[in-house]
Amino acid sequence: MLDHxxxxxxxxxxxxxxxxxxxxxYLVTEHSHPTADDIYKALAARFPNMSVATVYNNLRVFKEVGLVQEMNYGDASSRFDFVTSKHYHIICDTCGKVVDFNYPVLDEIESVASQLTGFKVDRHRLEVYGTCPSCQSEQSQTH
Amino acid sequence: MLDHxxxxxxxxxxxxxxxxxxxxxYLVTEHSHPTADDIYKALAARFPNMSVATVYNNLRVFKEVGLVQEMNYGDASSRFDFVTSKHYHIICDTCGKVVDFNYPVLDEIESVASQLTGFKVDRHRLEVYGTCPSCQSEQSQTH
DNA sequence: TTCTTACATAGTAATCTTTATAAATAGTGT
DNA sequence: ACACTATTTATAAAGATTACTATGTAAGAA
Structure with a gap:
């Protein structure tokens, strides 16, 4: 996978x-969906002189080659996901955790949208939001 | 609608x-999906002394009450949409225009995601990306 | 209507993310 | 090993959003 x-x-x-x-x-092995700053911090020990710009530059390169996908959630900063197979994301509103889940790709909505609007469709993006199991249990304990 | x-x-x-x-x-009458700065500029004539912070403050209040939905696209700044009926958005990669289109709400994907991940699901977000008709014709002219 | 009080606004500074720039460094093919 | 060019570093700059504080004002009570 990394070799490829x-x-x-x-x-x-x-x-x-x-x-x-x-x-x-880092992107391949960590299955999290890190921000640029996450990556920067994680590699600070090995590369004490590395610049944040280097992280951004490389993420842009990876995106252009199609290895990485950039996503804006509600947060301030973008998150980056190494593209493996087609999957969707579910995001915890409380702690921000991102979890993959598989679901048949919604090709139909692309063609419908194209017909209704006249757009030439390139892709779509779908995310589900809610509360992850651990945050659910914390909330029930507090109450 | 405004009264409500x-x-x-x-x-x-x-x-x-x-x-x-x-x-x-402005949010109710304009069917665009303005940024905070769009709103600020549009009202500058009527409120020459209005602060950008006021726009942000109010958008936050509207969001908390559930009148307005905030969306981050690839762009730098968030866009705000007055919530009327359920619809999805298609966004032009070239000019950034946002167009609504109707499609049956994908309730199923929420329940599937919930079962697969254990999340308590609150909502989902779906967007289609492509090229709008006018940008398509411009691109074909140039070539 | 006037008073009172808490909320809202304006103005500005500060923060945070991301991009731009320029000089130094280092990959890669020859 | 050389030369060419991409890449890195360091820093500045841009842009969006938030924080903060003094001032102003909406809205209910007297």
Missing amino acids: AVQSLREHGVRMTPQRQAILE | AVQSLREHGVRMTPQRQAILE
Whole structure:
């Protein structure tokens, strides 16, 4: 999976640097949906001199190659997800945790939207919001 | 519709001020999906001394009461939509225009997601992205 | 109507995220 | 090893949103 990603980058003429490798590794191994700052902090120990701009630059490169997907939730900062298979996200309103879940891809809504609006459709985005199990139990304890 | 909104605000103990009224009117009458700055600029003539903070404050109040929905697209700034009936949005990648379209509400995906993840589901969000008709014709002309 | 009080506004500063810039550094093919 | 160019670093800058405080004002009570 990581090898495949590196190969895909090489094919796009992208050079491999230690920082780039580390950011990519982090995205592949961590199944969280980190912000740019999460990544920056996580790699600070290994790369004390790394700039935040480097994180953003690489995330942009990964996005252009199609390895990574950027998402804006209600929060202030964007979250980045290494693209594996098609899945949707459910997000906890309380703690912000993001969990993947599988559901048949909604191709139909794209064609309907296209017919109704005249748009040329490229993609869609779907997210479910609610409260995760652990936050549910905390809330019931408090009450 | 505006009356109903004002009443709803009063019931929540929210005072009516000229600025608040104007922001609300703008959201109800304009069917665009304005940013906070759009609203600020649109009302600058009537309220030369109005602060941007006032726009943000009121949008937050409207959100808390449930009159307004905040959305983050790829852009830098959030967009605000007066909640009327259930509909979805299709967004132009080129010019950023947002158009409503009707589609049966996807209740099923909420229950599926809840079963798979154990979340207590509150709502979902779905957007379709593509190119609007006018941007399509411009692109074909250029080429 | 006048008074009172808490909420709202204006104005500004501050914060946070992201992008831009320029000089130094380092990959990669030859 | 060399040369070319992408990349990194460091910092500044931009842009959106929030925090803060003094002033003003809506709305109910007297």
